Amino acid sequence: MNVEHSTPWRTYLAQNPRSRAHAARAGQYVPAGTSRSLLRHPPFPFYVDRAQGIRSVDLDGNERLDFHNNYTALAHGHGHPQVMAAVERQLARGTTYSAPGAQEFALAEHLCARIASVEQVVFNNSGTEAVMVALRIARAVTGRNRIAKFEGGYHGSTDFVMVGGHGLPAPNDPVRVTTPHADVGGLPAAATEDVVLVRFNDPEAVREAVARFGPDLAAFIVEPIQGAGGVIPATPEFLRVLREETRRAGILLICDEVVTLRHAVGGAQGYYGLDPDLTTMAKIIGGGFPVGAVGGRRAVMRCLEADGPVANLGTFSANPMTMAAGLAAMELLDEAAIARLNALGERARDGLRQVIASHDLPAQVAGAGSLFQVHWTRAPLTDARAVETADATLNLLTFLGLCNRGVQLSMRGIGALSTPMGEEDVDALVAAFDDTIKELRADGWC
Ligand SMILES: Cc1ncc(COP(=O)(O)O)c(C=O)c1O
Structure with missing residues (x-):
């Protein structure tokens, strides 16, 4: 038909x-x-x-x-009155500045209070940028190059995560760890070569990936509930093994909460009791404006200090409109x-x-x-x-x-x-x- x-x-x-x-x-x-x-x-x-x-x-x-x-x-849907009031107050004070705005601190403090593993945070303009910076931090901290992601996981459109979303093995295929296909054209060869694709919700797959590639892996990136991949929750056992294995092998664990932060006050990681090294956020924390954020333990975020090796750039990063709208939205949630x-x-x-x-x-x-x-x-x-x-x-x-x-x-x-x-x-x-x-x-x- x-x-x-x-x-x-x-x-x-x-x-x-x-x-x-x-x-x-x-x-x-x-x-x-x-x-x-x-x-x-x-x-x-x-x-x-x-x-x-x-x-x-x-x-x-x-x-x-x-x-x-x-x-x-x-x-909160469109145009929530409290978010709009915050936006209007900020609009009268300027939409973007040539020096840091004071508004950024309040949203950072709010997020750090909510999420146990987040002691410091930097803002940028999208979940894509947040993931890009988180991967750089992981490479800088570990001195390793490769990253591991899970089949079907969507982490925005930076090169190294635009792989392995589609064209997956059949459900009954015993293969657990593979080299990903590119999800879009125009990626550098490294985007597939330097990424290890691992079956989601399969603790054995995590063990196998760590056993085969551990010393080369800078990070595993995971959504505790796969969003674009089908809204599939992780099992607690899978996340427990993932945390244990990554910690043992010195691999950073990036928890991508761009979609799942709405699941509990402390994000889905709070719900699961997961303690990641880095957390990426976006979407709801901008109150309807473009946003991204990377947060984590001080020991890891230290590499973003003035004398650290990693930079978080962006002309509009932490712009005051987003910060004001985001704080109002998060306080309501x-x-x-x-x-x-x-x-x-x-x-x-x-x-x-x-x-x-x-x-x-x-x-x-x-x-x-x-x-x-x-x-x-x-x-x-x-x-x-x-x-x-x-x-x-x-x-x-x-x-x-x-x-x-x-x-x-x-x-x-x-x-x-x-x-x-x-x-x-x-x-x-x-x-x-x-x-x-x-x-x-x-x-x-x-
Ligand atoms: C889990 C996850 N990470 C990252 C991103 C990328 O966020 P953005 O669209 O703001 O770049 C998305 C977008 O849907 C997402 O679902």
């Missing part, structure tokens, strides 16, 4: 004529009509005109409940707010699972805390190999069907909740999913 004849596709075309025209115009000046490769999807993306609270409105006037929240970056968000997340996962069960679909729901994702596969969801077995067509049709019903997830199906949402919004998501499934079934897609 051709997706272009499906009801979700045809409805999407009918509902979005202005976005369609805009995509054609934008494509003349911006490749694929948007600078953000991960926001492209067939037949064309809808273009947002404005967003407030939990909703966005596109060029055609379609209103959608925003469960995308800019790839989990908006913990206290223990009670996170508990409420995570309970809503449980409700969303339960509701979606019930729909799947009631239609006996070849699908499952992954997730944790305030994050969830539907996967069109029956393979046990322990790592990204299982995620790769999912049916991409059904995923796209589900995404479009939900868009047509006023609900937005990420194109890959990741959902993230925000604090202004309530049970009724989660129930609306579940009802839209049920309606979408009924439509797909009527069309014979599932």
